[in-house]
Amino acid sequence: MTERVVIVGGGIAGVSTAASLRAQGFGGEVILVDAGEFPYDRPPLSKDFLTGTKDIKQIALQPAQWYDDQHVRLINRTTVTALRPRDGAVELTGGQLIPADRVVLATGGGAARPPIPGLADPRVHVLRTADDADRLRLSLTPGARVLVVGAGLIGAEVASTAVRLGCEVVLVDPVGVPLAAALGPELAAWLHALHDRHRVTTVRATVESFTNRPEGIEAVVDGVAGVHDAVVLGVGMVPSTELAEAAGLEVDRGILVDERQVTSNPAVLAVGDPARLRGVPRTEHWEAAQQDGARAAATILGTPAPVPTAPWFWTDRHGRHIEAVGHMEAAAHTVIRGSFDDPTFSVFGLRDGLVVAGASVDDPSAVRAARRLIDRRIPVVADRLADPAVNLRGLLRG
Structure with missing residues (x-):
């Protein structure tokens, strides 16, 4: 029986793991070890935080009270220096050992x-x-x-x-x-x-x-x-795999995991940027890390994993908000909805009459519709998809 889970790293993947454990009814002890004062969100670092319009507390992933309310023990300003899976423990800076039935590596990565x-x-x-x-x-x-x-x-x-x-x-x-x-x-x-x-x-x-x-x-x-x-x-990131390597876990361009986020040692899971599903490239986007945390929690609890959805990401630049979903590289051709001169417009990737990807500028609703079309594999007619007068929600009915 799992009574104590230690999560190493306080990014979105680590905090999502803790939140999902509690949301799914885990009653044991949850310990989150983070090198900073508290876990914070990273997308604002290149935008609002960099301009100074938001401070570090305003980009916290959760308010301080949340950890108490959710009975998550946050050990801050501390790093895990070694995994001791055979001993059922992790070692902290200074040599302190913390017992752990399961360890979740959410160690993130460093700049390339x-x-x-x-x-x-x-x-x-x-x-x-x-x-x-x-x-x-x-x-x-x-x-x-x-x-x-x-x-x-x-x-x-x-x-x-x-x-x-x-x-x-x-x-x-x-x-x-x-x-x-x-x-x-x-x-x-x-x-x-x-x-x-x-x-x-x-x-x-x-x-x-x-x-x-x-x-x-x-x-x-x-x-x-x-x-x-x-x-x-800004040339990419390198996954932080040092702890995993030192513990003898399988590592190949990331910490190798199965579809339940379990590493080569069944007592250790990995989520977020450093985790790589065998045979699949790593995914470094925010929502993917969040979903990893939910899957890891389900694995620890022995419950069904959340149903996978099409991958999604966003970016903001020069006052424009861009979202994308799916795999545009898998498209046989693209359909443009609207004009690039319009205040909002979208691009959809199609293959064999199905949407495989969608991207929009200042129109998140188009990407939400694209995600449903992808996940449900609803056939579409390209001309209707391209026509701004056609309600995208109507296409969801097939």
């Missing part, structure tokens, strides 16, 4: 750092934690010359925030149209072009080196040198 010479310069920033954002904010002053490396979700959001703060921003990526696989080539191209319309200079190139100069940090981009006041790396 490509092998670029000069990367150790203190003016080169990453953005994974609130501390990272606090340091970066000091550099985002009006007129500051900022180089953002990587035009994916984090890089694009930081570029948007920096230009809004009055910085001169250059955004570099070797890919001509970032996010095309996730959003489709048409929407991805429109989205990337937003940068130029908002005074962000976009460059398709590769950064070769950084050099400390008296006037700033010099970056050589495809052979051309430019001087900047700050550099931000």
